[in-house]
Amino acid sequence: MxxxxxxxxxxxxxxxxxxxxxxxxxxxxxxxxxxxxxxxxxxxxxxxxxxxIQSIGSNLVLVTPGVQRGPGAFVSAGRGSAKSLTIADSDAIKAQISSIKNMAPEVSGRYQVTARGQNTNTQVVGTIPDYQNVRNVQVAEGSFVSTQNVQGGSKVAVLGPTTRDDLFGVGAEAIGQTIRIKQVDFKVVGVTVAKGGSGFGSQDDMIFIPISAAQRYLSGDQYVTTISVSAQDANSTTQVQQDITSLLLDRHHIKDPNSPDFSTLNQADIASxxxxxxxxxxxxxxxxxxxxxxxxxxxxxxxxxxxxxxxxxxxxxxxxxxxxxxxxxxxxxxxxxxxxxxxxxxxxxxxxxxxxxxxxxxxxxxxxxxxxxxxxxxxxxxxxxxxxxxxxxxxxxxxxxxxxxxx
Amino acid sequence: MIEIKDIIKTYTTGDIKFDALKGVSFKIEDGEFVAIMGPSGSGKSTLMHILGALDTPTSGSYYLDGQDVSSLSEDALADIRRDHIGFVFQSFNLLPRTTVLRNVMLPLVYDQVPSEERIKRSEEALKAAGLDEAHFSHLSNQLSGGQIQRVAIARALVNNPSLILADEPTGNLDTKTGEIVLGTFQRLNEEQGKTIILITHELDVAEHADRIILIRDGEMVSDSKQHEKKIINLNSGGKA
Structure with missing residues (x-):
């Protein structure tokens, strides 16, 4: 047939x-x-x-403070609440660890922010210019926090697009305007590019200010809340993570590696x-x-x-x-x-x-x-x-x- | 030519053995019109299955055109049926919802005949079976009983078989249509020299053949020439 x-x-x-x-x-x-x-x-x-995950940066290792415990007390204030990391730690990481491409310390916290009668509660990140490279932050208008800003402790702010929309209206001109964070006036110098917010907190609802200004006017101390390190490539993230751990254990004089006063997080681990x-x-x-x-x-x-x-x-x-x-x-x-x-x-x-x-x-x-x-x-x-x-x-x-x- | 010798067919159901055929022998020459007659249960259906290469005997030999078919495999039997035998059944067995032409063509499909030749040969067969050309493209379920049986006869003819085996071909037809079908067989036998074996239990039907073989209880009782067979004149008969 x-x-x-x-x-x-x-x-x-x-x-x-x-x-x-x-x-x-x-x-x-x-x-x-x-x-x-x-x-x-x-x-x-x-x-x-x-x-x-990639939008928060590439080949990222995050260093955050550990658990804060009162002497002899068992009350924990939660991870990251301890004040154990300093600018000196971050400088040491930058100076002593190889295969690092970029790194940026940050001092962040949530604050009520007001501008011309509008107000919002958002994440304020005090940082340095390298933060742009570590966390893939692009500036749409104006400029990012500059080295001079950091050195001089300038009261300038770069807004995320969502924050800009919340404070000044959707797509409004924000550069040159003034916003008030914790009773301190900051001048808006830039707006970042929208990343599309999903996953680990919207990257668009943020305000960036110089780290020196954040320490002086907002947190009032010398500690940092996160150190973001980007390794040279995906293969070296684990090595960088280990190096940072041993460096900081040494710097903080901690003998038992199982109870550090900080923790490190590898982006590759999150991704996998x-x-x-x-x-x-x-x-x-x-x-x-x-x-x-x-x-x-x-x-x-x-x-x-x-x-x-x-x-x-x-x-x-x-x-x-x-x-x-x-x-x-x-x-x-x-x-x-x-x-x-x-x-x-x-x-x-x-x-x-x-x-x-x-x-x-x-x-x-x-x-x-x-x-x-x-x-x-x-x-x-x-x-x-x-x-x-x-x-x-x-x-x-x-x-x-x-x-x-x-x- | 057909020659069977000492055909025995035994059916076994559990421990019970039943001899449907107990040693039947006869010879049928090319161009004969033979009726095999017998009451139901006589073994004539079993004989027809063996003659039609649908089944093989338990013992004995069956020569069809000089070839021993009694011990062939299932697929080899299929080839024998396709090339040497045309079947006409009591219940017609046309494919439903299928055109007359396609029904007639079916044996040629299994013979891998090219499509143009199929149509040509099917039309010739339908004409030989006496069906009006107007019905060729009708669906098989749109025809009357007599017309359906003519389509079935055409299907049996289309492969140009050496033997046409008709199993109670008039059983589902009224007397008048039945006579037309029998007349068609007579005409094919006389005009085209086809060998036809007619299986029936009615003497009235068997009397249309030239020779009657009578089977009873698995044995051949008589084998007689008919000197005055009933002749159907199709031209005076009108159409089915």
Whole structure:
């Protein structure tokens, strides 16, 4: 039997019972489209989380103070609350540790900020010009905190775009205006570029001031709250983290490395933890979708078994006029494969549409990968063969005499 | 030419053995029109299955055109059926919702005949079976019983078989349509020299053949030439 004849038979058999073929195909359509959509959502979530981790800087090692404990007391004020890191520590890190690209200490805290009758509560970060390089901060208008500002303790401020919108109105001109933080007037000299805020606190709702001004007017002491260090490359972050730890242990005269008065955080660790979480989610979503695909495959098998029973006499006739086992099994296998193939094709389109809609409405930036499309097609063809094989074999094994007599 | 010798067919159900055929032998020459007659349970259906290469005998030999078919494999039997035998069934067995032409073509599809030749041969067969050309593109379920059986006869003819095996071809038809179908067989036998074996339990139907083989209880009871067979004149008969 020619392949063209088989396809012809397949077409007439499937179109003879359009509703049943359509419903059976729907099972595969739903299965394949959910696999595609779920994988796209998983990939989208992964890249969204990765990009928000990358937006806080690249190859970053963060040094924060440890837990503050009163002498002999067991009351903890929480991590990062201790005053144990100083500008001197940060200078030492810069001077003594190799493979550092940039580093910036910061003194930050949340304050009520007012300007021309508007007010907001936001993160105020006192820092140095290198902060721009460490944390990927770009300036949209004006300039960032300069070295002169830091040396002179100038009362200047650079606003994040969200803060600017909150204080002066959306897109308003802020440069040259004055804002008031903790009863001290600061002059706005710049506005940063929006990073798109998600994940670890919005990077857009912030105010940057010189670190010297922050210590003098806001915190009132010589301590810093975070030292951000960017390593030269991704491979050296771990080494940098270890070097900083031993340097600071030494500087702080701490003999037991298990109870430091500071802690270090490696961006690569955060990224890999986040990526393993999203991977687990992708697998979870994918397997739920995979189950629906298997259910769709069982639907195909069910339909094919019904078809074989219904068409027993036809099978008998075909055998009587010279069809071999192979002709019969190919014919029925082809019907199952055609159902799954077209179901798979429609499923890919539907899955792609679903992820397009999710992206379009800004819920998540999804990515339909070629891999998932190929996977879906492969799986649907495999399901056709696996779930069509048994009914086809059953049809082929029918005895022509019994089949012709079948009522 | 067909020659069977000492055909025995035994069915075993559990411990019970049943001999459906107990050693049947006969010879049918090319161009004969033979009726195999017998009451139900006589073994004539079993004999027909063996003659039609749908089944193999438990013992004995069956030569069809000089080839021993009694011990062939399932797929080899399929080839024999495709190349040497045309079936006409009591219940027609046309594919539903399929055109007349495509139904007739079906054996050629399994013979991998090119598509143009298929159409040509199917149309010739339909004309030989006496179906109006107007019905060629109709769906099989739009035809009357007599027309359906003519399509089935055309399907049996299309592969140019050496043997046409008709199993109770008039069983589902009224007397008048049945006679037209029998007349068609007579005409094919006389005009085209087709070998036809007619399986029936009715003497009235069997009397249209040249020779009647009577089977009873798995054995051949008689084998007689009919000197005055019933002849159907299709031209005076009108159409089904």
């Amino acid at each position: 020619h392949i063209f004849d088989i396809l012809n038979e397949t077409y007439s058999a499937l179109s003879a019972n359009k509703v049943r073929s359509g419903l059976t195909m729907l099972g595969i359509v739903i299965g394949i489209s959910s696999v595609i959509a779920m994988l796209a959502i998983g990939q989208g979530a992964q890249s969204s989380i990765q990009s928000s 933890a986040a990526s393993s979480i999203t991977q687990i989610f992708t697998i979870l979503l994918g397997s739920v979708a995979g189950i629906s695909l298997v259910v769709g495959g069982i639907g195909i098998m069910n339909m094919m078994l019904t078809t074989v029973t219904e068409r027993t006499r036809e099978i008998g006739l075909r055998k009587a006029i010279g069809a071999k086992r192979r002709d019969i099994s190919l014919q029925f296998l082809m019907e199952a494969i055609a159902l799954t193939f077209f179901g798979g094709f429609l499923g890919v389109i539907l899955g792609w549409l679903v992820s397009f809609v999710i992206t379009y409405f800004g819920i998540l930036q999804t990515q339909v990968s070629l891999f998932s499309v190929v996977l879906a097609f492969g799986v649907s063809a495999a399901i056709g063969i696996i779930f069509g094989y048994y009914p086809a074999r059953r049809a082929a094994a029918l005895n022509p005499i019994d089949a012709l007599r079948y009522e």
